[in-house]
Amino acid sequence: MKTLFALARLTLTELYRRKDFYVLFILTAVVTLAAGSVNFFNDEKIIRYVKDLCLLLIWISTLLISVVTAARQIPAECEARTIFSLLAKPVTRGQVLLGKFLGCWLAVGLALLMFYAFFAIVTGSHEHRWPLGGYLQAIWLQWVMLGIVIAMSLLGSIHFAAPSSTSTICFVLVAGIVVVGPHLNTIALQQPQPLQTIAYTVYFLIPHLEWFDVRDRLVYGWASPAWQDIALASVYGAAYAGVFLLLAWLGFRRKSLNPG
Amino acid sequence: MSAILKTDQLRVEFASREFRGTTTTALVGLNLEVQAGEVYGFLGPNGAGKTTTINALLGFVPPTSGTAHLFGIDVRQPIARQRIGYLPELTYYYKFLTAEELLRFYARIFGLSRAESDRRIEKLLKLVELEPVRNRPIKSYSKGMQQRVGLAQALINDPDLLILDEPTSGLDPLGRMKVREIIRRLKDEGKTVFFSSHELGEVETVCDRVAIIHRGELKASGRVADIVQPRHQNLEHAFLETIGYPIP
Numbered sequence: 001m002k003t004l005f006a007l008a009r010l011t012l013t014e015l016y017r018r019k020d021f022y023v024l025f026i027l028t029a030v031v032t033l034a035a036g037s038v039n040f041f042n043d044e045k046i047i048r049y050v051k052d053l054c055l056l057l058i059w060i061s062t063l064l065i066s067v068v069t070a071a072r073q074i075p076a077e078c079e080a081r082t083i084f085s086l087l088a089k090p091v092t093r094g095q096v097l098l099g100k101f102l103g104c105w106l107a108v109g110l111a112l113l114m115f116y117a118f119f120a121i122v123t124g125s126h127e128h129r130w131p132l133g134g135y136l137q138a139i140w141l142q143w144v145m146l147g148i149v150i151a152m153s154l155l156g157s158i159h160f161a162a163p164s165s166t167s168t169i170c171f172v173l174v175a176g177i178v179v180v181g182p183h184l185n186t187i188a189l190q191q192p193q194p195l196q197t198i199a200y201t202v203y204f205l206i207p208h209l210e211w212f213d214v215r216d217r218l219v220y221g222w223a224s225p226a227w228q229d230i231a232l233a234s235v236y237g238a239a240y241a242g243v244f245l246l247l248a249w250l251g252f253r254r255k256s257l258n259p260g
Numbered sequence: 261m262s263a264i265l266k267t268d269q270l271r272v273e274f275a276s277r278e279f280r281g282t283t284t285t286a287l288v289g290l291n292l293e294v295q296a297g298e299v300y301g302f303l304g305p306n307g308a309g310k311t312t313t314i315n316a317l318l319g320f321v322p323p324t325s326g327t328a329h330l331f332g333i334d335v336r337q338p339i340a341r342q343r344i345g346y347l348p349e350l351t352y353y354y355k356f357l358t359a360e361e362l363l364r365f366y367a368r369i370f371g372l373s374r375a376e377s378d379r380r381i382e383k384l385l386k387l388v389e390l391e392p393v394r395n396r397p398i399k400s401y402s403k404g405m406q407q408r409v410g411l412a413q414a415l416i417n418d419p420d421l422l423i424l425d426e427p428t429s430g431l432d433p434l435g436r437m438k439v440r441e442i443i444r445r446l447k448d449e450g451k452t453v454f455f456s457s458h459e460l461g462e463v464e465t466v467c468d469r470v471a472i473i474h475r476g477e478l479k480a481s482g483r484v485a486d487i488v489q490p491r492h493q494n495l496e497h498a499f500l501e502t503i504g505y506p507i508p
Contacts, residue, residue, distance in 0.1 A: 006368035010354065017356045081352035085413070088318045088346035088423075089369045090338045257320050 003091055007099020008106055015069060015107045025111060028061040032118045048219050051123055055215040058115045059142070066108045066146045067170045070153035072163035073100040074252070083257060093252050097154060101245060104150045109143050134224045138214050141230065144237035145212035149174055151244035152207075158251040174209070182210045207240040262332075264421050264452045265294040265317065269326035272312055272476075286312040288476045289326065294454050294469075296420075299447050301467035301484075302456040305503060309476040310456040311349065314425050318346060330421065342370070345414030349425040351406035355399035359390050359409050362398060363416055370417040384412040387442065404435040411442060422446060424455035428462060440466055464488075464495045474503040 032054045074097075077083040086096065116139050124130050152173070156166045180187075181203070188199035211233055217224060270290040273283040287309045294300045304310050315321040317328050319335045333340040353362055360381060367377035385391045388408035393401070398409060407427070414422060427443075428436040436459070443453055443466050457463050463470055464484055471481040479502045480487055484495060492498040 002371050003369055006365055009368075010357075010365055013361070014354070014356055080355075081348070081350070082354055084318075084320060084348055085346070085352045085410075086369075087320060088341060088344070088348075089366060089417075090342045091369060092338050 003095050004099045004102055007091075007096060008103035011069075011073065011100055011103025012107050015103075024061055024064060025114070028057055028115060029118055031057055032115065033122060047123075047126060051119075051219045052215065054119055054122070055218060058112075058119065059213075059215070061115065062108055062112055062142065062146055063149060063174060064171070065111055066104065066149045067153050067174065068163075068167050069107060070100070070104045070150040071157045071166035071170055073104065073154065074157045075163045075166070078257065087257070094249050097245065097249055097252055101147075101150060101154060101241075104154075105143075105147050108146050108150065112139050112143055112146070129221075131218070131221075131224075134214075134218055137224050137230055138218055141212040141214055141233060144234050145209050147241045148207050148209065148237050148244065151241040151248070155244045155248040155251070158248050158255060177206050178209050178213075181206050181208060207237075212237065262296060263293045263329075264296050265292065265300075265330055265454055267292045267313070267317070267326065267328045270313070270316060270323055270328055271325045272309075272316055272321055273324040286476050287316070290473070290476070290478055292471060292478070292481070294421075294452060296452055297447070297450050298468045299443060299453045299466055300455070301463035301470040302454060302473065303458075303460070303463060303470055303499060304456075304473040306458075307475075308473045308503075310473060311425060312476075313473070314346075314423055314456065317423060343417070343420045345417065345419035345422045347407075347410045347414040347422070347424045347427055349429055351398075351403075351410050353398055353406070353409060353413070356397060358395050358397055359385065359401075359412070360394045362409060363412055366413050366416045372417070380416055380418065384415055387415070387445075388412045389438070404431050407431055407435065407439070411439065415446075419451070421452045421454065424453065426456055426458065428457065428459055436462065460495045460499055470495075472499060472502045479503060 074083075077086070077096075083096070087093070116135055120130065120132075120135055149170070153166065153170045156170045156173075157163065160166045160169065184199050184203035184206075188196050188203060191199055214225060216222065267290050270287055270292075271285070272287040273285050275283055290309070290313060292313075302310055302313065312321060316323055317330065317335055318341065319338075322336070328335045330340040331343060335341075354365070357365065363381045363384060364377055367380065372380065385394050388411055390405060390408055390412065393405065398406060401409065407430075411427070414424070424443075428439050431439065440462060443455070446453055447466070467484055469481065469483050470487060472479045472487075480498075487498050487502075488495055492501065
């Protein structure tokens with residue numbers, strides 16, 4: 001565990017010393033603050049619209065941070081050749097992968113906390129309501145979902161050498177899963193065979209990231225999901241992240257690392 | 261005496277990048293044995309297989325056949341690397357960290373306690389003379405300073421065996437002298453040092469035994485004096501003749 005935490009800490013240190021990380025963070029914070037502080041004659045519909053916009057921005061920003069950060073971890077280690085000094089220590093490739101995952105997941109968790117803190121302060125100051133339980137559930141579910149995305153990006157980074165191509169492919173894939181994924185079963189019904197079977201198979205294989213999305217509940221003030229549903233979603237997320245990490249490890253342990 | 265580092269009929273082949281389906285043989289049945297407390301020089305011209313041997317010893321490159329052991333443990337087991345220190349030819353470190361942070365990171369990897377890490381970091385920064393710049397990012401260091409950080413990280417776990425890949429490559433005469441001094445000091449402390457080098461004069465000065473490798477094959481090994489005597493003026497002559505270079 002010490003090795004995993006050492007690697008995770010290294011990932012966090014690198015992130016907070018990289019300037020580009022702050023650009024996205026500050027941009028989201030500024031837009032959240034600006035949008036949230038506008039007073040549209042206390043029109044509830046417009047306040048809801050602003051909340052929806054802010055939460056969408058938090059979703060996109062954290063997805064971007066997760067994909068970009070995770071996609072560059074292993075390729076950057078190989079490119080800078082720091083992987084060789086690291087693997088010359090009693091560290092396995094599996095530990096490197098898990099440490100990187102943990103570091104990215106913790107980093108994105110911190111970013112989520114900060115974004116939601118902004119959001120809560122801004123909306124709370126308008127509505128004089130502090131639904132902390134709802135916020136905590138939303139943060140947790142989004143964090144679990146981002147765990148799947150990070151594991152998926154790490155898997156991609158093992159197979160595509162350049163971080164930029166990994167980021168692009170992962171982001172397109174995640175966008176596809178979020179936008180098209182939930183409707184694949186309906187689309188499948190309208191397709192002839194064998195397209196129908198293929199669409200159904202994809203529907204059942206992909207992780208359903210939309211199950212982790214409780215933004216509407218926050219925006220419209222609907223009842224929070226039951227805690228057992230949250231637990232089930234967490235198990236579902238952990239299982240998918242585990243499978244992606246396992247596949248990444250299988251690829252990484254066979255990957256040729258010849259520094260010569 | 262027990263062999264700390266041993267390779268037995270080590271063979272490494274790489275798939276050719278130019279011609280699909282063909283392989284390039286980097287090492288051909290290499291047999292090496294390094295005893296405890298020795299300073300062992302590993303010599304060969306460029307492309308002879310020195311770095312490939314080191315990569316195989318560190319588990320970066322899987323042997324096609326044969327075996328490699330460190331402290332009697334197969335190099336494919338990560339635990340084989342618990343008691344070694346490795347200095348790569350070029351400095352491959354996290355340049356966003358300071359020297360102190362880098363050493364602390366590697367200390368954590370080895371599972372050292374906070375107090376023990378502090379003690380070793382102090383000692384090593386003094387040894388490599390980087391104390392005044394310990395809190396500066398590595399990216400701002402000169403080549404010589406980066407090489408010394410490398411040496412410090414290789415020593416963080418107080419290793420019994422040091423594997424140094426051309427440790428003085430690219431250093432100025434002062435830097436080379438400092439690295440030689442450190443190698444001598446380590447030898448006096450009873451450490452085993454295995455290092456590859458092109459600097460034959462340096463090898464002659466600090467090594468107990470040497471091995472000469474050419475085109476992946478071991479051409480000669482033994483005490484420096486035995487290889488030089490009686491036909492050669494110095495190690496350079498002996499080296500050139502061993503690799504088949506015509507000596508005027």
